Amino acid sequence: MKIAVCVKQVPDTWAEKKLSDSDKTLDRESVDGVMNELDEYAVEEALLIKEANDGEVVAVSMGPDKAEETVRKALQMGADSGIHIVDDSLAGSDSVATAKTLAATLKDQGYDLIIFGSESTDARMSVVPAMVAELLDLPQLTFASKVSVDGDAVTIQRQADYGYDEVQASTPAVISVVEKINEPRYPSFKGIMAAKKKPLESVAAPSGEPVGLASARTEILEFAERPPKAAGVKIEDDGTGGVKVADFLAEQKLI
């Protein structure tokens, strides 16, 4: 079984994030990058499927030079090889251009499964997995909280408010996972050292598709810094505290 797992480098969740003044995109250089948290679950799921069924796991990431660290992290966790799509022309790509780039890279490579995290913590669009499935004309098994593989049948549980739907497709297929699905491993020291010797290929953007900021169908017109935190409201409980708290929440449209 040949599995691709798509991983994205995002700014550290705890870091103060900034948009750059020049092109109004996220300033990725000034903050530490980490693997998008949900992608760690995707890597874990890919490794679990590989361990149960044999095969190989290829980690794929599109991003600036620094994003190589994130491919490396997937290799340290246990992926067999990595592909880093890095190209100046890709800077500022929107989700459509990203999906096209990934799809062109993944196409016709014999992948049985292509696994994603269901969203990234920076853009939070949740659309790239579906777009890639559409572009590759593959079934999409999105928002999976459980995946089981039996021969060429893949079944997932898709999280829903009322419980879950069971969705099945035959391979090749695209899967996106939610965080309930597993507990991602951390790399062992041996994994860290072994990753140094695993193949990690840098490839340019596949030609033919318009990508980058100029091709983006969305544009950020304006942005402002988050206003500083205002002082909270103190409610003294003279017996009517509960009512006052409820009134406050109602005023904020929270209840």
Place this chain on the structure above:
Amino acid sequence: MDEFTTPERTALAETVREFTQRHITAELPQWEAEGRIPVKLHRLAGEAGLAGLSYPEAVGGSGGDLVDTTIMIEEMLGAGASGGLIAGLFTQGIATPHVIDEAQRRRDRGETQAADYLEDNYIRPVMAGDMIASLGVTEPDGGSDVSGLRTRAQSDPEDPDTLIVNGAKTFITSAIRADYVTTAVRTGGPGAAGVSLLVIPTAAPGFTVARELDKMGWRCSDTAELAFVDVRVPRLNLLGAEQGFASLARHFAVERLTLAVTGYATAQRCLDLTIEYARNRETFGKPLISRQVIRHDLVEMHRQIDVARTYTRDVVLAHARGEEVMTRALIAKQTAVDTCSYVVDRAVQIHGGAGYMKDSEVERHYRDSRILGIGGGANEVMTDLASKLLGY
């Protein structure tokens, strides 16, 4: 980028943080109360490659060096572990190198079977976290004076392949749970020249934990007094006849450096906790940190830690390059111990009453760190040794 921040070591630091947050911090208070850490944690450390981090891959280790160990200790403490936990989880750091050395000596002499015997029974299982190893040197009537130890191992007159051990040890870390104790015994005449190291399996008849010791700090790390009454041990477990003192001396530098790292890393953790506390705690209408007295205190803590860390890391690098660091390791330990004593005291002081309470982390570090100037060479003895090495 320097040697402490290579991509691999940055990844190691992340793995250690994750390991600590997932498997240690939440349960540490319970282990402190129970007086021991679970065997399961050793297995997890084995799987992560931490149990054998700085030992050769050829004997089941991870192939790292003392720089990697330094990063591991720094990150564990930074993520909320404790000096006691590190002492209890990595006791093999003082127990097993002697076994590894002897296995190598046997291999160099072509005694493959005898080397495999040590490797299979006493080295690989420890690296994998399946076995716990202790080092037994200190005796009830003398710790600093290793050359005067009285536990004896004598040949069985009827069976030359067996040694019979009689004596006692005390203050032995992890020995309540240990599978074997690398024990300093007298096989020859008086003085340092008569001392050997012997691997004694704790399952051997005649070996008993005479007492479980109750301590001021390092409470999650079990400590035992041991009794040996006619304990029969295969001669194959002898790690070189009368080579014990030399072997101990050779590895003291690493033990002292890891204690130095424990010292400044504990201090760094206490400083971090104290800065946060000083930001949040308000007195007389203002945060503590707005007071110059407090800020200067924090700077002094920072200054001492930075100096101790910079010096110790420098010696660690020298050791990793293969240099002889005996004297510098003594200086590093003294510097880091002094730093730690100073910083834990100020940390408790700035926390006020909260710092005196059992559920505050600085209170635990305050108690834990008191051992650092006693174990692995007490301050006075180390200073005396330094004066000899320096020729004063």
